[in-house]
Amino acid sequence: MRIAVVAPSCRLTEEAAERVQAIAARRGDCEVVIHPQCFLSAGHFAGPDAARLTALREVMADPSVDAVWYARGGYGSNRIAVAALDDIPAAARNKVYLGYSDAGFLHAGFYKAGLEVAWGPMPQDVVRDGGEAAVNRALDWLVSRDPSALEAGLDGPAMAFNLTVLSNLLGTPLEPDFAGVELLVEDIGEHLYRIDRSMFHLTAGEAIRKVRRIRLGRVADILPNDPPFAGDEAAIVEDWCRRSGIPFGGRADIGHDTANRVVPFPLRND
């Protein structure tokens, strides 16, 4: 299997690239090709918008690429996601797109366009403690669709998003149809009042009220709330589910960490 790594958001470190390629070499069941765009730098981003878009469209159009693996999150894929949906090449439909966090902008738009996308660990995760396991989990799923890589509670069509990213794509051309899917959300580096505000935003609109259930992944590195918020992240999500009539399904095994599991989006045959 040939896996192309591009960076639609922030820059991949050389260390992460080398370690992921070493893992792939040891496995012997896949080749991980790091696009040179991954190491570009332009302010916050892994190169200017045009360079990130060109690299993404290049691997989408390459029939020899079986999977596109987003290098890392951060911020920036939204700046090229709408343009990436223009005139999707035929070869883009014969591959899978894997990543999480900021990649949610692309996941939303690509799912909407009928491409196969999945939430799951990314190359830059390799530098976290236990990162090799996360990278192998992603590769196990990419290479053989190993069911042990999946979030264990999946029981039907599901999508996973970073909560703040999801909030920022609602109402844009990237917004997909959420009807009937289980929605898994997680977040990192937010105050609890912001988690509450994002959940208001999600659940007050019509788009998210169509989901069949919400489950909450991990909310990491919560910033101090002044004064203390009263109630933790699970109470917040459960409360907004109750207010909006969306079933709350408890916790989910996803997050900005090396235990993060794979959540394939539904395959669309329309």
Added chain:
Amino acid sequence: MRIAVVAPSCRLTEEAAERVQAIAARRGDCEVVIHPQCFLSAGHFAGPDAARLTALREVMADPSVDAVWYARGGYGSNRIAVAALDDIPAAARNKVYLGYSDAGFLHAGFYKAGLEVAWGPMPQDVVRDGGEAAVNRALDWLVSRDPSALEAGLDGPAMAFNLTVLSNLLGTPLEPDFAGVELLVEDIGEHLYRIDRSMFHLTAGEAIRKVRRIRLGRVADILPNDPPFAGDEAAIVEDWCRRSGIPFGGRADIGHDTANRVVPFPLRND
């Protein structure tokens, strides 16, 4: 003029309440009545949702109240804003509602419901350096519609919002019709990448593309971007305006500070 202060978001301090009432007493042209709900405390909020909603609806329904002045921002008015729109009492239509920041959730919904709302300084601002001038500016406008209190560049229908608050009300029942208005936005305590993300969210959707122009108020206390973002807040807003075909009108004289000016929303006669 009788001005009622309620706190739909966070708690007012006793010091601010006393100082604002002293200013009103010295002026002699208005009475500022602080609702006891302003001093309640429940976690992040000035009392539970029910207490905040009850106080707000009480002053809305009170025919002796000429103006409702939101005590301060913070976070929380969204949790009661939709309920505040139910069965609006007739007396609620004979008064004006003043505040900014988190009060934007109420402003949006109340404007949509045909009430008279305005962006402007709030009681808690009195404790800022130069806060007395900000409070007097708000009172000058409430008491006599003093034009010197207004944002100087207004030349037609306008609305002002905190950028992040506005992003979080799009697509909800609070979202008003933005057709033909000049939109003034400001923010505080965000990273530049978040300003960029919020501007993407705003300008990628249809609702905000109907405005006639966007101007940018102050963006205060910007959090460090790692790596540096490349481009300041004005470049970010101008860029998203250009991408979305919305005219960018330069800077506006609003912000989380004591120079913050009044921006009356359009009066609706429908």
